[in-house]
Structures are given as C-alpha cells and as structure tokens.
Amino acid sequence: MVNSITNDASRGPGGESLKMNNGGTSVFLSVMLLAGSDIAKSGWEKSLMYWLAEKDIGAGIVGFDIADIPWRSSTFHEHKQFVLETIDRACQRYRWNVLDYDPPFVHQYLTAFLALVEEFSEAYVDESVEWQFIEEPHEFQKCAVHNVYLHRLNPDPLKCCLLCNDAPTNAWAVG
Numbered sequence: 001m002v003n004s005i006t007n008d009a010s011r012g013p014g015g016e017s018l019k020m021n022n023g024g025t026s027v028f029l030s031v032m033l034l035a036g037s038d039i040a041k042s043g044w045e046k047s048l049m050y051w052l053a054e055k056d057i058g059a060g061i062v063g064f065d066i067a068d069i070p071w072r073s074s075t076f077h078e079h080k081q082f083v084l085e086t087i088d089r090a091c092q093r094y095r096w097n098v099l100d101y102d103p104p105f106v107h108q109y110l111t112a113f114l115a116l117v118e119e120f121s122e123a124y125v126d127e128s129v130e131w132q133f134i135e136e137p138h139e140f141q142k143c144a145v146h147n148v149y150l151h152r153l154n155p156d157p158l159k160c161c162l163l164c165n166d167a168p169t170n171a172w173a174v175g
C-alpha cells in the first residue's frame, strides 16, 4: 500500500505528492517523532507529534494533506517554523542511533516533505480545520524507551509507541 502526503492548496488535486510504502512511512514517522518530541513545548506542537504518532495504524490509510494540520493565521509562522525545524533535525539524523536499522530512503522523503511544507503559505490557512484524532489525547505521554510521544490506539500503553511497535526486536519483546 502507498501512503501519500499532499499539498493540494499549492499543487492542486493530483499534483506531485510524497509517496511512501508502509515501511517507508514508518521510518519517516519515526525520524519525525524522534526529532520533534524533544522540542515540542506548546499544546499545538505536542498535538502534532501525537497526530503523527497515530499514523501508526498503517495499512495505507495514513496519508494526509498539509492542510489537514490545523494552522492558524495568528500562529502560522511559529508553527511552520516548528515543523521545518523538526524536519531539519530529522535530516541531521537526530537520535537515529536509537533505530536498529539504517533508514535507506528517508532523506529523500524528508526533502520532499520539506518542499511540501515550505510551499504551504499563510494564504492557504483554513481556520475551521481542527485536529482529526482517532483517540482524543488526554495527556501527552512519552515512551520510556524512545522518548517519543505515544498514541492511545491500544489499551496497553506499552503498545502505543510507533517506534516500539515497528522495531523488529523491540525492547518489550526481548525484556
């Protein structure tokens, strides 16, 4: 299955998108969570990390459009800067040492994602867009192993870390 990240506002429906298979998507999300979880401070920034963590459901339905993120004109530049900084840190392999694999294609994914975000200008902001969570976050918790934000898709908190769930030999399985 292919997951697509689009920017219909700037590229039009059917415009060039970032396409990744499920494995590639997991790697992309992992490096974004590693990069952003350490610097997310505001509720919006933590919500973005949580929203990305929820893409752990996989199965080709985790694509999104940049406009699905609830941008606001009043905070647009600050929030966009957070996303760009997260991508930049990910490009610099921030905390990739915790991955037990070497991500092969993720640099090109990050570069394509950077272009999509850069192209999204304040003119495209739709103030009516809200976070579309699968499970509303009650509080923002992090994985004790990976220090990334957890989702709430499983009743067992130990199964709510995208990185733990993706690791072929994760800490919980060998523990």
Ligand SMILES: [Zn+2]
Pocket (backbone or CB within 6 Å): 143, 144, 145, 146, 147, 161, 162, 163, 164, 165
């Ligand atoms: Zn974890």
